[in-house]
Amino acid sequence: MSTVLAGYGLVKKYGSTTALAGVDVEVRGRDSLAIMGPSGSGKSTLLHTLAGIIRPDGGQVLLRGERLDNLGENRLSALRRKRFGFVFQFGQLLPELPAEENVALPLMLEGMARRQAVVRARRWFAPLGLDGLEQRRPGQLSGGQAQRVAIARALAVEPDVVFADEPTGALDQRTSTEVIQLLTSATRDTGAALVMVTHDADVAAHCDRVLQVRDGRISNYSQFTVA
Numbered sequence: 001m002s003t004v005l006a007g008y009g010l011v012k013k014y015g016s017t018t019a020l021a022g023v024d025v026e027v028r029g030r031d032s033l034a035i036m037g038p039s040g041s042g043k044s045t046l047l048h049t050l051a052g053i054i055r056p057d058g059g060q061v062l063l064r065g066e067r068l069d070n071l072g073e074n075r076l077s078a079l080r081r082k083r084f085g086f087v088f089q090f091g092q093l094l095p096e097l098p099a100e101e102n103v104a105l106p107l108m109l110e111g112m113a114r115r116q117a118v119v120r121a122r123r124w125f126a127p128l129g130l131d132g133l134e135q136r137r138p139g140q141l142s143g144g145q146a147q148r149v150a151i152a153r154a155l156a157v158e159p160d161v162v163f164a165d166e167p168t169g170a171l172d173q174r175t176s177t178e179v180i181q182l183l184t185s186a187t188r189d190t191g192a193a194l195v196m197v198t199h200d201a202d203v204a205a206h207c208d209r210v211l212q213v214r215d216g217r218i219s220n221y222s223q224f225t226v227a
């Protein structure tokens with residue numbers, strides 16, 4: 001599988017703080033990569049830089065060989081909407097919309113008619129164990145169900161890469177295991193790559209590779225064989 005997303009020589013500074021000190025990373029299609037490391041080591045900065053949310057001060061980010069880091073803001077945000085999906089820790093669903101409309105929203109932002117977008121969105125509910133919850137508002141869902149809706153929303157646009165920042169951070173251990181299994185398998189099934197920040201070694205172990213960041217540098221890479 002060829003490289004989908006790559007960062008080479010990534011540097012990011014905040015005043016006198018060096019958040020990224022020259023990071024190289026490559027992610028292939030269907031590859032899942034967990035980013036771990038101590039608090040303040042640069043994990044979120046690396047994820048956001050690869051996702052085109054933070055612009056690096058040095059180095060390059062490439063999506064299928066196309067540079068992201070020097071695109072104009074409009075092209076960059078269009079590319080993020082179309083080619084990337086995002087799953088965050090919590091609070092990402094719009095509380096006033098039913099679950100199915102939350103999932104349909106990225107499709108509507110891409111110009112799809114509401115009715116068609118909702119039909120497409122509904123297809124994700126059964127595979128993610130959400131059958132029957134289409135009309136629920138986020139406040140009527142458990143934490144694990146809300147994260148599964150967020151996974152559906154991230155996958156609805158059929159992105160090249162899903163970025164997840166502490167996707168299980170607000171869940172108990174059993175729910176966290178269910179959610180990470182669904183996130184890794186559903187992402188792999190679509191052919192997308194997954195890049196995830198987590199503090200939890202059990203969650204990271206569901207990924208193909210784990211990258212350890214320390215003081216803005218990669219201190220270790222490990223490869224798991226996923227069953």
Ligand SMILES: Nc1ncnc2c1ncn2[C@@H]1O[C@H](COP(=O)(O)OP(=O)(O)OP(=O)(O)O)[C@@H](O)[C@H]1O
Nearest residue numbers: 014017018019037038039040041042043044045046
């Ligand atoms: N917007 C910002 N302004 C100033 N400094 C920042 C900013 N964002 C991050 N930093 C600093 O950059 C370094 C890396 O931060 P980052 O959030 O990437 O770490 P992290 O590993 O994700 O931490 P955590 O696990 O606590 O979320 C830290 O020293 C942090 O204080």
